[in-house]
Each structure stands twice: as C-alpha cells, then as structure tokens.
Amino acid sequence: MLELKITDGALGVRPPVTKPHPGFYFQVGEEHFRKLIDDHYEMIRNSDIAFLFPVNDEEDFAAAKKHAADFLIQICGGPDYFAQTRGEPRMVGRHAPFRIDEHGRRRWLEFYAVLLPKLEDEGINPEYIQSFWDYLDVFSIWMINTPTH
Numbered sequence: 001m002l003e004l005k006i007t008d009g010a011l012g013v014r015p016p017v018t019k020p021h022p023g024f025y026f027q028v029g030e031e032h033f034r035k036l037i038d039d040h041y042e043m044i045r046n047s048d049i050a051f052l053f054p055v056n057d058e059e060d061f062a063a064a065k066k067h068a069a070d071f072l073i074q075i076c077g078g079p080d081y082f083a084q085t086r087g088e089p090r091m092v093g094r095h096a097p098f099r100i101d102e103h104g105r106r107r108w109l110e111f112y113a114v115l116l117p118k119l120e121d122e123g124i125n126p127e128y129i130q131s132f133w134d135y136l137d138v139f140s141i142w143m144i145n146t147p148t149h
Contacts, residue, residue: 002126004113004133009102009141017142020135022077024128028119030078036115037069043111049104076132092142101148105140112136 007015025033041064045055054060070081071089082089116133120126 002117002120002130002133004116005137006106006109006113007137007141009105009144011102011144011147013144014142015138017135017139018131020076021128021131023125024132025073025076025078027124027128030073033073033076033078034069036119037072038065039115040111041065041068043114044108047107047111049107052098052100052104075135091139092145095143096145099146100143101146102144103148105144109137109140 028036041053041061044050044053045061054064067082067086070085071091074080074082074089112133116129119129
C-alpha cells in the first residue's frame, strides 16, 4: 500500500535525496510518464498555486510541462532529454525566481498524491511508485525559497 505522506519542509533545509527506482520510468513508459506530468500540470492550472506557473500562456505552459517531464524522466533513469535541451538541472537556481513556500510545495505534492494511486491500479509496481513519491516529497523541500506566512 502506498504511503503518500508529505514530510514537513522548511526554508533552507536540504535533506538527502534518493533518486526514484529506474523501474518506475521503465514500467510507466515515456508516453504515459508525460501524460502523468501533463495531468499534474492541468490540476495546477486552476488551483491556488497556478500563479507559480505560466498558465495564461499556452505555449509557455506547454514548455513548462515538457521541461518538468524531461527532468523527471532523466531523474528516473530515462533518456537525458533535460540535459540535452536545458543543460545541468540546477533546480534550486531555476526555481529561485518563483516564491515557493511550504504551502505551495504541499499543494504541488497533493496533486501527485491524487494521480499516483491510479498507476498502482494500472499495474505499476507500488514499490516503484513509492520511490517516485519519496523522491518528489524530499526533493521538493529543496525548492522552498520563501517563508510561509
């Protein structure tokens, strides 16, 4: 059974991160993986964290989805699309212009918590899904750059 618990995060904390099991990417497959990211972004589109994303410009929003998918595919052991098109990830720096607080991080994770159990229903190994969640949960703490009010 999946444990999609959100770890408490705080500004300036950078816990050690373990990359997801590569089996996650290979079981899901690239097309379905990209759909997962697309579905995640579509949930964000009308949410209280939409302001963190270019939701009012379809071209920029599509590019943001592609960059996110490319990054996560690479992190999960798939092709290094992100490095080929964007260079080194340096995600903390890339997210610096956006005011990400603990609330925003939690909301971002909550949308994945809705989507990931569906993968288990589709036959994806729950251990692989859990490893992907664990990565998102911990690495997202690194993105917090604004105190929560």
